[in-house]
Amino acid sequence: MLAFILRRAIQAIGVMVVVGVVAFSMFRFAGDPVNQMVSIDTSAAERARIRDQLGLNDPVLVQFSRYFVNAAQFKFGTSYQFRQPVADLLAERLPATLELATCATMLAMVFGILLGVHSALRRDSLLAKVFQAISLVGISLPTFLIGILLIYLFAVVLGWLPSFGRGQVVRIGWWTTGLLTLSGLKALIMPSITLGLFQMTLIMRLVQAEMLEVLRTDYIRFARARGLTTRAIHFGHALRNTLVPVITVAGLQFGSVIAFSIITETVFQWPGMGLLFVQAVQNVDIPIMAAYLMMVSLIFVTINLLVDILYTVVDPRLRSTISRPA
Amino acid sequence: MSVRQTLLAAAIALSVGVAISPASGQVLRYANQGELKSLDPYTLKETTTIAHHAHVYEGLITRDKNLKVAPALAESWETLDPKHWRFHLRKNVKFHNGDPFTADDVIFSAQRVRATGSNFLSNVPADAKFVKVDDYTVDVMLDSPNPILISQWDGWFIMDKKWCEEHDAVAPTPASAATPSYASLHENGTGPFIIESHQPGVKTVFKVNPNWWGKPIHNLKEIDFTPIASDATRVAALLSGEVDVVEPVPIQDIQRVNGGGVATVMTGPELRTIFLGMDQTRDELLYSSVKGKNPFKDVHVREAFYRAIDIELIKNRVMRGLSTPSALMIAPPLFPLAKDFTRPKFDPDAAKKLLAEAGYPEGFEITLDCPNDRYVNDAAICQAVVGMLARIGVKVDLQAQPKAQFFAKVLKPGGFKTSFYLLGWTPATADSHNVLHDIMGCRDDPKDPTRGEANLGGYCNKELDALTDKILVEADTAKRDEMIKQAYELGIKDYGYIPLHQQALAWGVSKKVKLPQRADNQVLLYWATKQEE
Numbered sequence: 001m002l003a004f005i006l007r008r009a010i011q012a013i014g015v016m017v018v019v020g021v022v023a024f025s026m027f028r029f030a031g032d033p034v035n036q037m038v039s040i041d042t043s044a045a046e047r048a049r050i051r052d053q054l055g056l057n058d059p060v061l062v063q064f065s066r067y068f069v070n071a072a073q074f075k076f077g078t079s080y081q082f083r084q085p086v087a088d089l090l091a092e093r094l095p096a097t098l099e100l101a102t103c104a105t106m107l108a109m110v111f112g113i114l115l116g117v118h119s120a121l122r123r124d125s126l127l128a129k130v131f132q133a134i135s136l137v138g139i140s141l142p143t144f145l146i147g148i149l150l151i152y153l154f155a156v157v158l159g160w161l162p163s164f165g166r167g168q169v170v171r172i173g174w175w176t177t178g179l180l181t182l183s184g185l186k187a188l189i190m191p192s193i194t195l196g197l198f199q200m201t202l203i204m205r206l207v208q209a210e211m212l213e214v215l216r217t218d219y220i221r222f223a224r225a226r227g228l229t230t231r232a233i234h235f236g237h238a239l240r241n242t243l244v245p246v247i248t249v250a251g252l253q254f255g256s257v258i259a260f261s262i263i264t265e266t267v268f269q270w271p272g273m274g275l276l277f278v279q280a281v282q283n284v285d286i287p288i289m290a291a292y293l294m295m296v297s298l299i300f301v302t303i304n305l306l307v308d309i310l311y312t313v314v315d316p317r318l319r320s321t322i323s324r325p326a
Numbered sequence: 327m328s329v330r331q332t333l334l335a336a337a338i339a340l341s342v343g344v345a346i347s348p349a350s351g352q353v354l355r356y357a358n359q360g361e362l363k364s365l366d367p368y369t370l371k372e373t374t375t376i377a378h379h380a381h382v383y384e385g386l387i388t389r390d391k392n393l394k395v396a397p398a399l400a401e402s403w404e405t406l407d408p409k410h411w412r413f414h415l416r417k418n419v420k421f422h423n424g425d426p427f428t429a430d431d432v433i434f435s436a437q438r439v440r441a442t443g444s445n446f447l448s449n450v451p452a453d454a455k456f457v458k459v460d461d462y463t464v465d466v467m468l469d470s471p472n473p474i475l476i477s478q479w480d481g482w483f484i485m486d487k488k489w490c491e492e493h494d495a496v497a498p499t500p501a502s503a504a505t506p507s508y509a510s511l512h513e514n515g516t517g518p519f520i521i522e523s524h525q526p527g528v529k530t531v532f533k534v535n536p537n538w539w540g541k542p543i544h545n546l547k548e549i550d551f552t553p554i555a556s557d558a559t560r561v562a563a564l565l566s567g568e569v570d571v572v573e574p575v576p577i578q579d580i581q582r583v584n585g586g587g588v589a590t591v592m593t594g595p596e597l598r599t600i601f602l603g604m605d606q607t608r609d610e611l612l613y614s615s616v617k618g619k620n621p622f623k624d625v626h627v628r629e630a631f632y633r634a635i636d637i638e639l640i641k642n643r644v645m646r647g648l649s650t651p652s653a654l655m656i657a658p659p660l661f662p663l664a665k666d667f668t669r670p671k672f673d674p675d676a677a678k679k680l681l682a683e684a685g686y687p688e689g690f691e692i693t694l695d696c697p698n699d700r701y702v703n704d705a706a707i708c709q710a711v712v713g714m715l716a717r718i719g720v721k722v723d724l725q726a727q728p729k730a731q732f733f734a735k736v737l738k739p740g741g742f743k744t745s746f747y748l749l750g751w752t753p754a755t756a757d758s759h760n761v762l763h764d765i766m767g768c769r770d771d772p773k774d775p776t777r778g779e780a781n782l783g784g785y786c787n788k789e790l791d792a793l794t795d796k797i798l799v800e801a802d803t804a805k806r807d808e809m810i811k812q813a814y815e816l817g818i819k820d821y822g823y824i825p826l827h828q829q830a831l832a833w834g835v836s837k838k839v840k841l842p843q844r845a846d847n848q849v850l851l852y853w854a855t856k857q858e859e
Contacts, residue, residue, distance in 0.1 A: 030730060031730030035729070035733040041371075043779060081361075083363075083369065151558070155562055155563075164562075279361070282699075
């Protein structure tokens with residue numbers, strides 16, 4: 001098991017290095033950060049001085065090694081636009097993103113599995129057809145459109161939910177949470193739906209397909225023959241075996257939920273890391289972009305590792321393969 | 327005293343305290359497209375940022391609703407001779423932390439604003455020497471007369487010397503600071519509002535300053551500022567009543583906002599002039615089908631381009647009526663004689679003839695550089711220009727890019743890499759000299775290296791430069807305006823630039839709020855009143 005984790009960790013470092021190289025080469029095409037830091041009538045001499053100070057005039061190799069040495073120590077310097085350490089800015093925005101991503105994923109898992117099981121067991125019921133239609137919407141409409149439609153309906157027309165922001169947050173140590181206030185919870189509803197809808201439909205369709213597959217297998221037939229209750233067959237045996245691929249997908253999707261919360265956060269002005277990143281790209285704020293990309297790749301790599309470990313919990317067969325050297 | 331008595335006393339004190347504290351005043355919620363990035367008033371010279379700072383910091387002078395210079399921390403001033411100004415400071419003014427405001431703070435701020443790392447270097451001339459006469463009198467000595475000395479001082483805010491020294495903020499927060507700067511997260515001004523909390527890029531709360539020296543016009547007790555970058559969300563927040571003021575409203579949403587019944591859109595011409603420029607220096611254009619020569623060196627070609635632009639069509643179709651076509655490179659409110667100028671007539675046939683006379687009867691190909699996220703409908707304007715020039719046979723290849731890439735390419739540090747471009751300019755001094763010097767002045771002047779730094783096409787007329795230098799030192803307003811007029815006439819005769827229009831301001835304001843709109847697009851909420859709820 002330990003060897004397995006170690007092997008995975010080494011692979012993870014490799015991935016991070018590649019991401020770092022790709023990120024650095026991308027920054028060279030993002031534009032000149034100095035333009036975004038000063039007014040347009042700033043003299044060329046002053047601009048040159050700032051470029052020099054930021055080390056943008058050094059040879060590419062020098063810049064690259066400096067960037068890499070710092071990134072390896074998770075030192076990302078000071079944001080060009082806010083003049084604050086990037087680590088502080090990210091730490092301040094992290095709770096918002098994690099809370100949103102967690103809520104969206106929970107939403108997607110709970111509803112996705114419920115709807116999936118239902119439409120697998122009662123394929124021809126009216127409800128199942130309705131779910132199918134919803135899932136089609138979720139999978140085909142772009143996120144920002146769903147967000148704007150929700151805002152228009154629930155904030156502008158009905159006036160039930162806030163159209164932007166996190167509402168009132170409570171500070172617990174360095175963490176801020178919107179889960180403890182009414183306005184915070186209300187503010188969480190629309191962004192979570194927007195962000196989770198795609199994952200929900202994905203999980204729903206996955207569960208449905210897997211479940212249908214499993215219900216056709218021999219051991220389910222034997223279970224029936226043995227006279228087990230339908231409930232025990234469906235939820236004790238069939239659902240459990242359906243969940244292996246679902247965990248994989250949901251786990252990997254959690255990473256992309258964090259990474260792609262960019263759009264949802266922009267639409268709802270959700271003060272998370274995604275919004276920070278979008279603004280950083282517009283303003284060529286390289287320190288923030290670098291830190292964000294490295295962090296997202298770290299999250300992906302970690303989740304992958306966790307999913308691998310979780311497999312072994314769900315599927316005992318894998319446990320024996322891992323402990324035996326291949 | 328028993329516990330019970332103590333509690334009772336506390337309860338009484340509390341209830342008395344509640345009764346005394348002024349419960350009146352409204353909370354105004356304001357959303358802008360851009361963020362308030364730093365609280366240090368010398369870090370970024372940008373309209374929105376300066377407007378935010380103007381709620382908490384004050385300059386020696388300010389500008390009123392019509393952009394007229396008005397006294398602020400300086401009660402009055404006089405010019406003893408053209409090179410010697412005297413400022414009488416307001417007494418009994420206190421910074422938010424209680425420190426008194428004196429001449430020392432002015433002299434300190436004059437140093438700080440011109441120190442390395444400040445983005446406001448040009449607001450206070452480098453040759454101006456500040457001398458303390460007494461605690462409430464400051465003299466300014468100049469090397470040469472400067473009638474517009476104070477024209478940019480409304481954006482130069484006075485900071486507290488003692489506070490800056492205490493918090494290691496004597497130097498302006500540089501872009502490359504390795505440690506977080508105290509002054510970029512905290513403020514200590516003299517203004518009508520105090521920043522109670524500031525989360526960069528998330529939310530800023532302004533509380534009214536009960537000890538402000540002036541008499542407030544507003545009826546607010548608090549301003550909550552949130553940046554909302556997404557246009558659709560910002561408009562939705564206004565329509566749902568979650569915010570009271572938004573800036574800007576995208577022009578395609580103006581009708582929807584006005585029709586909603588909750589808010590109205592205040593529109594008016596802005597001071598920024600949008601124009602087209604042409605590379606007139608290179609012997610061969612960088613991006614054109616014409617090889618071996620530069621067609622823009624021929625005034626016929628420049629005139630042809632000018633006459634091919636149907637500015638009314640741009641106004642009606644692209645800008646939906648929300649632009650003011652301009653004959654000058656400066657907005658009319660900033661130049662009293664602007665009414666004497668009219669645009670040369672739109673005439674595509676004449677343009678075609680002009681091109682033929684210049685030797686391009688079949689036209690030619692050229693690349694137009696254009697930002698797509700900087701000005702109102704910037705890329706759409708460029709697209710319209712492409713169509714109009716096609717009618718006279720010029721095939722324009724449009725390169726519309728985000729501002730980050732656009733400015734990196736076309737500005738001086740990028741080597742002026744453009745043949746034909748769209749740009750917008752607001753003279754920071756609110757005066758023509760800035761336009762004549764920065765935009766219309768010759769580049770590479772050995773005596774004045776900053777002349778023409780924003781003249782991306784390198785238009786050059788030495789006669790105009792000579793006039794510009796005289797305009798700088800002329801103290802007689804009427805004479806000065808006449809000289810400015812002459813200079814603009816020279817530029818127009820050369821067809822050095824193609825001015826297009828002043829774009830419109832568009833503020834979404836709740837019907838509960840009354841607010842004056844200043845043409846420089848600074849949203850100043852200390853003039854706002856909100857109906858009680």
